[in-house]
Amino acid sequence: MLNEKDKVKKLVGEASVEYIKDGMNIGLGSGSTVYWMVKKLGKLVEVGLDIKGIPSSNQTAEWAEQFGVSLTDFSHVKQLDLTIDGADEVDQDFQLIKGGGGALFREKVIAAAAKELIIIVDKSKMVTQLGKYPLPIEVLPFGWQMTANEISRLGCVPQVRKKAGGPVVTDNGNYILDCPFKLISNPRKLDEELKRIVGVVETGLFIGMADKIIVGDGDGIRTMNV
Numbered sequence: 001m002l003n004e005k006d007k008v009k010k011l012v013g014e015a016s017v018e019y020i021k022d023g024m025n026i027g028l029g030s031g032s033t034v035y036w037m038v039k040k041l042g043k044l045v046e047v048g049l050d051i052k053g054i055p056s057s058n059q060t061a062e063w064a065e066q067f068g069v070s071l072t073d074f075s076h077v078k079q080l081d082l083t084i085d086g087a088d089e090v091d092q093d094f095q096l097i098k099g100g101g102g103a104l105f106r107e108k109v110i111a112a113a114a115k116e117l118i119i120i121v122d123k124s125k126m127v128t129q130l131g132k133y134p135l136p137i138e139v140l141p142f143g144w145q146m147t148a149n150e151i152s153r154l155g156c157v158p159q160v161r162k163k164a165g166g167p168v169v170t171d172n173g174n175y176i177l178d179c180p181f182k183l184i185s186n187p188r189k190l191d192e193e194l195k196r197i198v199g200v201v202e203t204g205l206f207i208g209m210a211d212k213i214i215v216g217d218g219d220g221i222r223t224m225n226v
């Protein structure tokens with residue numbers, strides 16, 4: 001049985017496939033909302049839709065395989081027609097925090113490579129200002145403590161993400177620092193400052209990337225264009 005939030009995730013995930021057309025190369029995001037998108041896409045492929053996907057995580061690649069969605073990679077595709085992904089926070093300017101699932105680096109690659117980025121979220125992800133959700137930052141394992149220390153100078157106490165007692169290792173072999181900034185008044189500036197720190201691979205701030213947000217709640221979905 002799906003709980004209310006999962007029902008909404010299913011609703012927006014399934015609704016988003018409306019934008020996928022025959023012949024497209026699609027960036028496949030990560031997370032529990034994207035799961036429903038990939039599953040629905042598999043149903044369309046079954047009845048003849050011809051598309052290829054580039055997954056942003058090993059988990060999404062597994063789902064694609066499970067649902068019969070063909071995959072490709074950047075040695076075959078120069079640009080994606082469309083990327084569909086979830087988010088952890090979306091503000092009024094469509095700036096995002098992503099990386100709750102630890103896939104932010106590849107998610108940013110498929111977002112940057114796409115002509116259009118569609119974000120699918122339940123209403124609880126919509127915020128007036130980013131930062132309540134601790135910002136995930138992917139860092140190199142070597143000297144991560146030094147990187148965390150530099151990040152802390154920008155106003156947070158980073159926590160290395162852990163699982164079963166050890167650091168979570170991303171699909172790229174790196175670590176994730178969860179950084180509770182509380183309120184991020186200038187996301188673009190913070191992103192630039194973080195990217196200048198040695199050891200930072202990528203941040204979960206997606207600024208000026210989203211083109212369309214599909215938001216769902218118990219009453220249905222709403223689509224907002226930038």
Ligand SMILES: O=C(CO)[C@H](O)[C@H](O)COP(=O)(O)O
Nearest residue numbers: 031032033086099100101103
């Ligand atoms: O950025 C992500 C993974 O790195 C996800 O898109 C984000 O965490 C949202 O996940 P969900 O759809 O499960 O709420």
